Amino acid sequence: MSRTVISLIILAAVGLGLLAGSLAGTGGWKLYVLAAIGLIFLCALVFHFLDLRKNPGRAEGKLLPILAAGVAGIAATWASRTILGLDACVASGLVGLLAALFLPGNLAATAYAASFAGMSSPTILADLPMVFCTGVLVGVIFYLVQPVYEGFGGKLGTIAAAAVLATAFIFRILGGM
Structure with a gap:
């Protein structure tokens, strides 16, 4: 149950951070649209929390294999881009296909x-420690938010x-930068 609460807090913080960042300098109808998106996001989180209270087994998963998959996925994409010289989309697609x-x-x-994280510019993810750290964070975030928004698009890219x-x-x- 505590993992569920942590995952909801992380998702809420990301959503509120994105919403707050987009509200800066926004007025008129755009402000209302962004507020409506924020309310929909909040309602979805509340419904998800209530659903998990009824079915707590839905939030189970093994952390270590997920972390390993995160590190392997980003390392393979990053290496395909930097060593083999593949395009970011091709490298990501190849890693995704092999993973599937x-x-x-x-x-x-x-x-x-x-x-997807490995598609980042080499100026952002400049070396292997950054790649490794990002892969671990992808795994941790995926583990925490795994049961949230199942079947909705955009979750993997947001992670x-x-x-x-x-x-x-x-x-x-x-x-380090």
Whole structure:
């Protein structure tokens, strides 16, 4: 149950952060549209929380294989781009295809989400420590939000974006960039 609460807090924080960032300098009808999107997001989180209270077994998963899939997915995409010189989309698609063929459901999804993170510019993910950190964050975030918004589009890309932004922030604070 605590994992569910943490996942809901993370999703709410990401949603509120995106909403707050988009509200800066916004007025008129755009403000109402963004507020409506925020309310829909909030209602979906509340309904998900109520559903998980009825079915707590839906939120189960194994963390270590998910972390490994995240690190492997981003490392394969990053290496395909930097060493083999493949285009970002081709590298991500190749990693996603191989993950779908050889890994079970959630592990394939984690590797595919990590491949999205691996599409980041080499100026953002400059070296292997950043790639490794981002892969771990993709795995952790995927593990925490795994049961949330099942069947909705955009979840894997959002996980990848959040992991890349968090890694860039961490390395900037630590002086690594």
